[in-house]
Amino acid sequence: MIKQLVSALALCLATALPGVAQTGIGTPVTAEILPGWVKADGTRIAAIKFKLAPGWKTYWRAPGDAGIPPQFDWSRSDNLRGVGITWPAPKVFREGGVRTIGYKDELVLPITLAPRQTGKPMRLTATLDFGVCSDICVPQQLEVSALLDSTDRTPTPAIAAALAARAYSGSEAGVRSATCSLRPTANGLTIETRLDMPPAGRRELVVIEPGQPGLWAGEMNSKRSGGTLTATGDLSAMSGGAVAIDRSAITITVLGDNRAIEIRGCTPG
Template sequence: MKAFVLLTCLAVPALAQGALAQSDPDDLPPGLVSAELLPGWITPDGHRMTALRLELEPGWKTYWRSPGDAGVPPRFDWQGSQNMAQVTPHWPRPEAIESGGERTLGYHDQLVLPLEIAPATPGQPVDLQAKVDFGLCLDICVPAHIVLTAPPVGDGPDPLIQSALAEVPEQSPDHPLCRIEEIADGMRVTALFPDENAPEVAMELPDTWVSQPELEQRDGMLHAQADFVGETGKPFALDPSQLVLTLIAPDHATEYRGCNTEG
């Protein structure tokens, strides 16, 4: 099963992991220069806008929310936080990264991931603590674990976070055509898009491992095909309305929520 690549990466010995309270350089895992939650600001609707900022050593990379065959997407544990109702990450457009013959989606140099926090009690302060598990890669991938506490909220919008928000994929109201079929260990989805300059496509489904899509230009359309493997390792009922499809070009990205199996 292709998901074995991901499980192998997660099984790297624990000595590659580290923990820190904000950004203690002595406790950072390999490949990481600094890590922090930015102060952020309070939005007009009363939400706290902050961001996870990771600064990476030269040549190292970390991963997007749906990185492909061999990547490790970040996972957050907010149990140490106070007055938090909901966290909405706003993922900036990733780039394609080639490493060890694998193509994944992620970031090099740094990741600024905006995080929008809805308070449980509006008007009251939101205290943030995050345990973050994520992948760091040079020639091989290692899992990293950090613990971060956000500083007090800032006085106004942060240009660094605003710049990252400007890179979030555009939301499209359209629903591309797609074909869904069973395979031995799950499901296969083929989505069709108008032929355009989008060298990368990401396909996502909650709680499901998804392969890096294979792309083909044919009959004036871009065909993107990926395998979806659930916990059972068997075919399952895949709801096309739950699919998230993202076309990623060097200077923009477009996100589609749901696809149309009719037509």
């Protein structure tokens, strides 16, 4: 599984820049900061808005085996203590036998900003490393910066809509139980999740995020039987060593035709 990931990323990186130069498409994505509003506790709800050229898509935090996971560097910001990201529910793309997870056309990514000094202006500077794909994959690095000094408390419609588009929590979606069984393999572990929950649509894709540095989860094979959704896949250590799992750190996301559900943690199965 790790070899497949490295090969996919190497292919994207090897073909990206020459492909752009040859096709003359220009920049396939732009980004800007939406300043948002200030909450009563002093935190700010803002967003980064990505605008993609027609036919291009970018990736969710867990992009699939052929995708490029996004990374954000906020370290050059001023008066910023912490950042929380709320991901809108992504779409599943199935093209040429490859399954990736992400967004097309436009992505408004809400961020919750905690200042070091409440009531003082904030300079938000972010370096964004991510991938976009059409017929080719192009790694991108963009820098966005804005002075956030307004005290407006009126929610921005575009950001509010993106917040409303997040995945349902397990309790909101009626998840009754979530268990994880683990079995050692030559390269790590096989994980099987069993979710007692109502259907999220005709097609349901289960995504596992281990929640621990150095661990990689491969694609899951999902099937439903009545009220139970079962998914099986592999967990591997990037270093190739032994794998230890904290079940409470695992995030299980179900992407269905009708809705997305995010479940935090699982119990032994």
